[in-house]
Amino acid sequence: MNTPAPTPRPDQTATGAAGTIAFQGLPGAYSDLSCRHAYPGWATLPCPSFEAAMTAVREGRAGLAMLPCENSLAGRVPDIHRLLPDSGLHVVGEHFERVEHCLLAPKGATLATIRRAHSHPVALGQVLRLLREMDLAAVIEADTAGAAALIAERGGVEDAAIASELAAEIYGLDVLKRNVEDESHNTTRFYVMSRTPLAGPFGAGEWVTSFVFRVRNIPAALYKALGGFATNGVNMTKLESYMVGGSFSATQFLADVDGHPDDPALRRALEELAFFSSELKVLGTYRAHPYRLAQREGN
Template sequence: MPTSNVIAFQGLPGAYSDLSCRSVFPEMQTLPCASFEDAFAAVREGRARLAMIPVENSVAGRVADNHHLLPQGGLHIIGEHFQRVNHQLLAPKGATLGTIRSVHSHIQALSQCREMTRALGLTPVNHADTAGAAADIAKMNDPAHAAIASKLAAEIYGLEILKADIEDAAHNTTRFLIMAREPRIPPAGSCKTITTFVFRVSSRPAALYKALGGFATNGVNLTKLESYMVGGRFAAAQFYVDVEGHPDERPLRLALEELDFFAREMKILGVYPASLFRYQGSQLDGED
C-alpha cells in the first residue's frame, strides 16, 4: 500500500480513532499503532501520510499525553474532526445481560458509561484501548465478560451487541487533530480558521494576564486554554491554546506579536480550517 494512501492511528482495528480515520478519509488505508508516539513516528518516517490523534472528549476531558507529545512530535496540525462516540456493550455469542459480570474497556470509555455499569452491577476492568478490550473479550469467549467498544469493533471481532448507545451523555464527542509532516495552511480569509500554539511563561504575578492581553484588545477569541507543567519543574508552566483566526490576519498577528513579547518559547503547531461542527452544533454525527 503506497504510504500516500495510509493514515496512522493509536490502537487496534476497530478503535474510535480507526472509525474517525474511515469517516474522514474513507479512501485511505488505516495503520494501527501501539502508541501515540508510534503513530507520530509512522508519519515522520514516511510509513503513513497522515495521523489521526485524539486530544479531548466532551465528557472525559483532555487526552493528557498528547498535549505533551504535540509540541515535540515533529508534525503539523492540518485539520480537526469531531467524532460522535456511540458506545456499545459487546460480548461473545450466547452471552446475555444476565450472564456478564465484568466490563472491559479504555478508562475514558468506562468513565463515559458509568450509569450503565452501575445499573447492571458490573465490575469495570481497564484496558489500553477499546478495540483491544473487544479483541481480548473475543479471545476469552466467556459469557461473564463484556467490552465497551464501537460497532466497528463488534464487526471486526465477531461480538454481539448486548446493549447499544450506552454512553451517559448524548453529546459524547471526541475531537481529533489530523497531523502531517508539512503544514497545510489555508490562505487568510479563505475559510474560518483555527490556530493552535504553545507558549511558556515564568511563574510570576500577572505573567499570564500580560501574555494574553493582546488577544482581548484585538478581539481574538480563545476557544481553548490549558496549562501543564513541563520538565518535572513547578517554576514554569506551558500553555496549549486554540484561537479563532489566521496569523496573517491583522487581529491575530498583533495578538501574537504581543504574546511573543511577554512569553517564552511560543510555537505554532498548526493553522487549519475550523470544523463545521463548531458552528452547526453537536448533531453532525461523524461529519468533519
C-alpha cells in the same frame, strides 16, 4: 457528527503512505473509527502509542496521524500536550467524533447471561448507569478495542466488552446494546497531524490556529501576554497549562484561537504575545470542523 472536516488534504484516491493515516490503539478503537469517518477510503495504521503514530508520519509510513486531544467528559488527553511541540509535525485539521459505546459479546451471549464488562477505565466510567442496572462487574483493560479482542478470543457467555460497533465487526462480536453511554454529548476532539503544514493561499472561511508558548518570569506576564487577544477581538477557545521538565516555575501553555495568522487582528495579537513570551511556536492553522461551527451557532 461524522461529516469530514472541510480541511485541504491529500488526494482521497492516494495509495500507500500518502493514503494511510496512523492512530494509537488496536483496530476498532475510536481513533480508528475517527480516521475512517474523516478520511474515507484511506488505510488506517494502528500504533502502540501516540509517539509511534507520530513516528509513522515522520518516517513516511503514513501521510497523517489522528491524535485525540480532549474529550467532553474526561477532559484533555494526557501526554498529547507534551508531545506536540517537539513532534516535528504540524496540525492540519481537527475532527470531532461522537463516542457511541456498545455492549459487545461473543455469539450465544445475551443480556441475561452477561456478568462482567471489560473496557478501558475511562469508558467504564462513562457507562455507570448500565453497570448498575445490569449489576455488572467492571473489569479494566488497556483499551476498548483490546477488550473486544480479548472477549472474542476468550468466548463464553458471561463476559462482554464496552467498545465501538466497528470493534464488533472486526472481532466478530454481537452488539447486545447500542448507545449505552451515560451522556449523549460524549465527544472526542482530534488533531490531524502531518509532516508539512497547510499550504496557501488561504481562502475565506473559518480557521483555527493552535500554538504553544511560555511567558517570561515577570509579574503579570500571562495577563499582559493574553491582553492582545482581547484588545484585537480574537476568540480564544482553548488554554491549558502544564509544567515543563518537572519544574514548578517553568509553565508552558497550549492554546487554540479562532482565525488565521494572516488576519491582521490575529497577527497583532500574536506579536504582542511574542513580546511577553520567552518562547512561541505555532503548531498549525486549519479549517474549523463543522461540529465546532454548529456548536458556536447553538450558543
